[in-house]
Amino acid sequence: MTRISSQNSSKRVATLAVLLILALVGMVVLSTGMGFIQISAGEVLRVILDRITGDTNLTAGLDPLFSYVVMDVRLPRILTATIVGSGLAVCGVLFQGILLNPLADPYTLGISSGAAFGASLALLANITFLGVYSVPLFAFVGAIATLMVVLYLSSFDGQMSANTLILAGVIVGAILAAGISFMKYMADEQVAMIIYWLMGSFASKTWMDVFIALTAVTGGLGVAVFYGRDLNIMSLGGRSSDSLGVETARVRKILLITGSLVAAVCVSVSGIIGFIGLIVPHLMRFLIGPDNRRLAVVSALAGGFLLLCADTVTRAVLPVEVPIGVLTALIGGPFFCYIFRRRQRGMVYG
Amino acid sequence: MAERGFILDDVSFAYGDKQALAGLNLQIEPGCFYGLVGPNGCGKSTLLDLLMANRNPNSGGIKYNGCSLQQYGRRQLAQQLALVPQDFTIHFAFTVQEVVLMGRHPYLPRFGAVGKDDLAIAQKAMAAIGIGDFAHRYVTELSGGEKQRVVVARALAQETPVLMLDEATSNLDVGHTMEIFNVAQQRVRKQGDTVIAVIHNLNLAAAYCDEMIFMKEGKVAANGPTKETLTPAIIANVFGVESQVNHDQFSDALQVSFRYGSQ
Numbered sequence: 001m002t003r004i005s006s007q008n009s010s011k012r013v014a015t016l017a018v019l020l021i022l023a024l025v026g027m028v029v030l031s032t033g034m035g036f037i038q039i040s041a042g043e044v045l046r047v048i049l050d051r052i053t054g055d056t057n058l059t060a061g062l063d064p065l066f067s068y069v070v071m072d073v074r075l076p077r078i079l080t081a082t083i084v085g086s087g088l089a090v091c092g093v094l095f096q097g098i099l100l101n102p103l104a105d106p107y108t109l110g111i112s113s114g115a116a117f118g119a120s121l122a123l124l125a126n127i128t129f130l131g132v133y134s135v136p137l138f139a140f141v142g143a144i145a146t147l148m149v150v151l152y153l154s155s156f157d158g159q160m161s162a163n164t165l166i167l168a169g170v171i172v173g174a175i176l177a178a179g180i181s182f183m184k185y186m187a188d189e190q191v192a193m194i195i196y197w198l199m200g201s202f203a204s205k206t207w208m209d210v211f212i213a214l215t216a217v218t219g220g221l222g223v224a225v226f227y228g229r230d231l232n233i234m235s236l237g238g239r240s241s242d243s244l245g246v247e248t249a250r251v252r253k254i255l256l257i258t259g260s261l262v263a264a265v266c267v268s269v270s271g272i273i274g275f276i277g278l279i280v281p282h283l284m285r286f287l288i289g290p291d292n293r294r295l296a297v298v299s300a301l302a303g304g305f306l307l308l309c310a311d312t313v314t315r316a317v318l319p320v321e322v323p324i325g326v327l328t329a330l331i332g333g334p335f336f337c338y339i340f341r342r343r344q345r346g347m348v349y350g
Numbered sequence: 351m352a353e354r355g356f357i358l359d360d361v362s363f364a365y366g367d368k369q370a371l372a373g374l375n376l377q378i379e380p381g382c383f384y385g386l387v388g389p390n391g392c393g394k395s396t397l398l399d400l401l402m403a404n405r406n407p408n409s410g411g412i413k414y415n416g417c418s419l420q421q422y423g424r425r426q427l428a429q430q431l432a433l434v435p436q437d438f439t440i441h442f443a444f445t446v447q448e449v450v451l452m453g454r455h456p457y458l459p460r461f462g463a464v465g466k467d468d469l470a471i472a473q474k475a476m477a478a479i480g481i482g483d484f485a486h487r488y489v490t491e492l493s494g495g496e497k498q499r500v501v502v503a504r505a506l507a508q509e510t511p512v513l514m515l516d517e518a519t520s521n522l523d524v525g526h527t528m529e530i531f532n533v534a535q536q537r538v539r540k541q542g543d544t545v546i547a548v549i550h551n552l553n554l555a556a557a558y559c560d561e562m563i564f565m566k567e568g569k570v571a572a573n574g575p576t577k578e579t580l581t582p583a584i585i586a587n588v589f590g591v592e593s594q595v596n597h598d599q600f601s602d603a604l605q606v607s608f609r610y611g612s613q
Contacts, residue, residue: 100441226460233452235442239435240501242404244508245428245456290442 013294016287020301027308028082032074034316039066047071080205080213080269081311081324082304085276087217087266089303090224092277093296094259097231098252099166102285102339105277106263108166110150110173111143112274115267117176118142120183120194135197136268143264146172151256200271200325202311209269220262221300227251228293235290273325275332276303282339353416355379355544356401361410363396370396371568374410380511381542383535385549385559385576389589393568394548395436398514401546402433428456432508434518438501440489446500447485450476453507468507475506478533480526494521502530513537515547519554531558556580557603564588580604 033039039047043062047070050058059067088106095104106112121127122138130137153168180198184191224231230251234241241248266273280303281295288294307324310331314322356378363371371393378384378401386394399405400412403419412419414430422430432453440449453475454468476482479499484492489500498521505513513534519527535558537543549555555562555576562579564572565588572584585593591608598605 102442229455229458229460232444233455235444236440236449236452236501236504237435237437239399239402239404239433239437240504242424243402243428243431243433243435243505244452245425247424285442290444291448 009289013288013298017298017301020298020305024082024301024305024308027305027312028078031078031308031312031316032070034312035069035074037065037069039070044070048075076207076210077202077205077311077315078308079210081202082308083210083213083217084202084266084270084273085280085307086300086304087213087220087262088273088277088307089280089299090217090220090296091259091263091266092281092303093292093299094220094224094231094255094262095277096281097234097292098255098259100235100237101166102282104166105275106259106267107169107173107274109169109260110146110171110176111169111260111263112267112272113173113176113180114146115139115143115264116198116272117146117179119197119268119271120180123190123194123197124183124187126190139268140264143260143267146176147257147260147264196323197271198325199323200273200328201323202270202315203321205269213265213269216262216265217300220258221296223255223258224296225293227255228291228296231255231292232290271323271325273307273328275328275336276307279332279335280306353413355415357413359411359413361400361407361412363393363400363405363407365396369568371400371407374570376563376570376573378544378546380544381538382544383538383558383560384544384546385555385562386546386565387549387552387555387562387588388565388571392565394565395516397565398433398516398546398548401514402431403427425456428508428510430510431512431514432505432510433514434502434505434516436516436520438494438497440497440500443488443490445486446476446481446489446492446503447472449489449500450485450503450507453504453509456508471509472503472507475503478506479503480529495523495526498522499526499530506533510543511541512544512546515545515549517548517550520550527554534558552580552585552606556605557601576604580606 029041029044032044033041043066046058046062047067050056050067051071092105095106095108096102099108101108116139118138118141119135121142122135127134127138150165150168150172153172154164156164180194184194187194230241230246233244233246234248234251236244238248263277281299284295284299284302288298307328310327311324314324314327356376358374358376361371361374362369374397386397388394396405400407403422406420414422419427450472451464451468454464454471457468458464473482473485476485479502481496481499481503484496489497492500498518502515502518515530515534519530522530531547531554534545534547538545538560547555547559549559559576561574562572562576563570564579564584571588572579580595582593582595585591585595585606593606593608595604595606597603
């Protein structure tokens with residue numbers, strides 16, 4: 001168990017943040033070079049700088065294909081993976097903080113199932129009137145609708161308890177999962193697409209995806225940091241936080257909606273990717289303590305880094321592209337079990 | 351000059367259909383130690399929630415320092431009223447000092463950091479409750495009693511003129527209980543603060559409280575100076591037990607003795 005005293009923890013957080021930023025930037029450049037066409041880090045940087053500065057001398061003598069591969073194929077995917085990873089981690093911080101349960105994440109609230117249901121519906125019914133955005137849009141609507149149902153089920157008299165919230169999320173999630181199974185059973189040729197979507201993927205992402213995810217995630221991170229100290233105080237329980245001047249019910253609702261929106265956008269962009277939102281805040285809390293303001297920022301960096309690594313492994317290292325959701329579950333599942341056992345034995349990291 | 355303290359005017363409150371408080375009229379004055387006693391489920395915690403403005407009465411009004419409680423902002427109230435709740439679970443591994451510093455939240459600007467003054471106040475509060483030694487331990491590693499003392503220190507660090515204790519010493523031994531009540535009593539005597547404490551132990555209440563508020567089934571059964579209200583008749587009416595009340599020389603306070611066992 002690591003011990004952190006309040007005095008030296010600021011330094012520790014700063015160090016960790018700088019390391020993570022360096023690792024993230026390094027990984028973006030490295031990953032962009034990896035793949036079927038190998039491009040060196042220097043060449044990647046030259047292509048990117050050329051686009052930013054407009055100085056064509058930088059790319060003189062390079063294969064023009066490189067520019068296309070870097071800017072139009074790989075970077076959108078890589079950045080989307082990074083941003084979605086950050087978003088899922090921030091969601092994890094928010095949900096764990098609001099629900100006072102270190103094992104909470106978008107799944108606990110049924111939001112991911114809602115998104116999956118919406119996407120499956122669009123795929124099954126072959127809805128394409130919105131072009132390529134039909135499926136993400138349905139996923140988004142599914143996520144938001146699920147959130148509203150869960151909130152309705154768990155609020156009584158304007159009060160909302162963390163336990164009923166989780167319970168409502170699990171129940172609604174189970175109903176939706178049955179619905180998804182039924183749709184898979186009904187679908188013939190679309191079943192492969194549904195399954196593919198359920199397992200998550202960053203293949204063929206565009207700059208539009210990058211932009212949508214970036215807007216949602218930076219917004220979410222901003223809200224998380226803004227209400228970070230309130231969230232800290234809410235870990236004392238509702239009666240205490242009210243008495244300390246926090247408008248608990250309002251802050252909880254704002255953060256819950258923020259987290260759900262970010263989760264919905266992430267899921268609608270990438271399909272279902274589990275465990276990032278669970279593991280990353282856990283690890284970071286272990287390293288820097290539970291202060292949610294720091295936790296949100298550091299988790300965003302670490303989540304982006306982790307998901308980018310996972311996506312790079314499946315895209316460029318493994319001989320066959322394994323769906324990213326499967327990969328994160330394979331890595332994250334055992335980790336979850338480990339944490340769960342530790343908790344049960346009372347060796348709570350916090 | 352506006353009236354100081356609380357004035358409750360015909361206050362009623364219900365959870366759904368279940369009436370919790372009915373027609374309460376009370377005046378709570380500064381510079382007094384109030385004991386709130388009564389059987390389980392008689393509405394004591396609900397009354398504290400109303401005084402804290404955590405809940406609003408269904409009918410009637412509560413005034414604090416001359417203004418309706420609802421006119422105050424959350425933050426303003428948090429600078430006036432502090433609460434030590436019954437439930438003292440802290441869900442994440444904050445250090446003791448971090449939790450006590452949360453008591454300074456009502457005074458900090460949103461992006462402001464904790465200053466030297468805040469730290470000094472927190473350390474003073476920890477020292478008063480005798481938890482200065484484990485300032486840097488994690489609250490999740492503490493025993494129930496230790497956690498309870500941390501929460502009391504947090505409320506003290508809030509430096510409010512009104513302190514409400516909801517069974518704040520339920521998990522504490524006699525020594526630590528007295529430590530907390532002594533600190534509370536000091537604040538009443540020296541700074542003219544108000545303490546409102548829900549207490550189950552009538553002898554503890556008798557020793558510390560200037561005034562007692564007896565509650566029964568959501569109503570005030572009796573209230574007034576301890577000397578006048580702590581009587582066998584009122585105890586029998588409220589709790590349904592036989593007792594004797596005598597002045598005890600050693601503690602220089604009224605003490606209640608009960609006839610234990612069934613006949």
